[in-house]
Amino acid sequence: MSHRSLAAARVGRRTALAGLIALTAAACGPGSADGGGPDGGGADAGATNGFPLELTNCEATLRFEAPPERIVLLESAPVTTLDGIGVLDRVVSRAGAFPPGYYDEDLTARIEAIPALSEDIDAAGHLQINQEVVIAQRPDIVFGLPDGITREAMRGAGAEVVVQDVFCGTDGERASFETLYEEIDTYGRIFGRAGAAEELTGALQERVAAVSESAKDLRTATAAALYPSLGGGPLYTYGAASMVTAQLDALGLQNAFADTAERVFEISSEPLLAADPDVLIVLYQGEGDGSDVVEEMIAKDQLSALRAVQGQQVLPLLFNFSEPASPLVVDGLERIHEWLHEIEA
Incomplete structure (x- = not known):
């Protein structure tokens, strides 16, 4: 079978597996119909508790006085986490490649509505962008640290920079899905959305478990x-x-x-x-x-x-x-x- 025909064949099987996993999640999901989080209220309960917040990201210590309100995305990876915890509407601009193949129609439309600063990607897949263009957006948080952007300049402009943990170096530790769950927890803490982060993690854990069982x-x-x-x-x-x-x-x-x-x-x-x-x-x-x-x-x-x-x-x-x-x-x-x-x- 050719690579093109394999790509087409995957669609039907993905639909069937998605239905199976959805049924599994419905049968054993931990959430209740009222959307209550483990902190006793909704997913947003106590959103400003825990601030000011300090946490380590790679070699840097980040400090947030309150949940950030103006996000600039310099990479595409955080999109589904931000959407999953309900804060994607805080993104004021984006830069880089955001292929529609990653998202459903609704999410694709919402991403396309976000102003794009640059779509210039080099042969190695790295974003090319001027630091002053980012600063002009007045962000209080920036996701991604491409060449030409520094934490010091962003902090001087009032924004902390968050880099994906896997890019920080892991001291030889083997990656696992716990890496993802910890990343989601960090986002939940930064945005005061701990309940939403736990719900997202629970849903993803069920999907991973369903695939592992089926893969035996x-x-x-x-x-x-x-x-x-x-x-x-x-x-x-x-x-x-x-x-x-x-x-x-x-x-x-x-x-x-x-x-x-x-x-x-x-x-x-x-x-x-x-x-x-x-x-x-x-x-x-x-x-x-x-x-x-x-x-x-x-x-x-x-x-x-x-x-x-x-x-x-x-x-x-x-x-x-x-x-x-x-x-x-x-x-x-x-x-x-x-x-x-x-x-x-």
């Missing part, structure tokens, strides 16, 4: 995730600290490069051919189904001898469906699971 009959044993740079740049793969490893662990698969502690690192064709994993996941950014990215990667990096390539067991997947930690990684887990069942059928 998979025959596939090993996988690797790759990120090919566009325009002839290096090829990257993902190690133990990546959310790719968390996804594969949940599916009962071995990441062929999980013995490397790094989250992401360059790889040549030789170690990839030596590992020869059963399946490949190719992460990409931008529009389309990613089949052109796969074809270019195979030709450029001389990977046609891989079993996964010869058997057409290669899945193109939009980047945020595997990296970094966000609810989209659970969507990605479900997509990988559905695809594995398709190729084993």
Whole structure:
């Protein structure tokens, strides 16, 4: 089956699995019909409790006097977490790529309504933007720290910068879905939405558990995730600290490069051919189904001898469906699971 036909076939199976998981969540979800959170009221109860708030983010200590009201997004990954805890309407501007393939029609429309500062992405997938453009938006919180943006300048303009924890370095710790749940908890604390954060985490935990249970009959044993740079740049793969490893662990698969502690690192064709994993996941950014990215990667990096390539067991997947930690990684887990069942059928 070609990469394009696999992309089309995934739609029907994803719909069926989504219905199964929705029924599972309805049957055993912890929330009640009145929306009450574990703090005794609604998800917003006591929203200003806990402020001023100080927390550590990478090498920095962040301080918030009150829940932020003006968000600037310099990456797409936080979107579904912010939406899940009910604060996406506080985003005043965005920059970077926000492919509609990540979201349903309603969320896509809301994102497109947010003013875009820049959509300039280099070949490695990095946002190009001027710091003064960001400061002009008068944010009190900024998500993402691309080249040319500094915490010091943002703080001087009244904004704290939040970076995804997986980008901070993990001291060799293996990533798990706890990484995601901790990230959601942090967002809940920052915005005074602890109850909403717990509800979101509970729903995601149920979905992960449903996929793990269904994946027990998979025959596939090993996988690797790759990120090919566009325009002839290096090829990257993902190690133990990546959310790719968390996804594969949940599916009962071995990441062929999980013995490397790094989250992401360059790889040549030789170690990839030596590992020869059963399946490949190719992460990409931008529009389309990613089949052109796969074809270019195979030709450029001389990977046609891989079993996964010869058997057409290669899945193109939009980047945020595997990296970094966000609810989209659970969507990605479900997509990988559905695809594995398709190729084993």
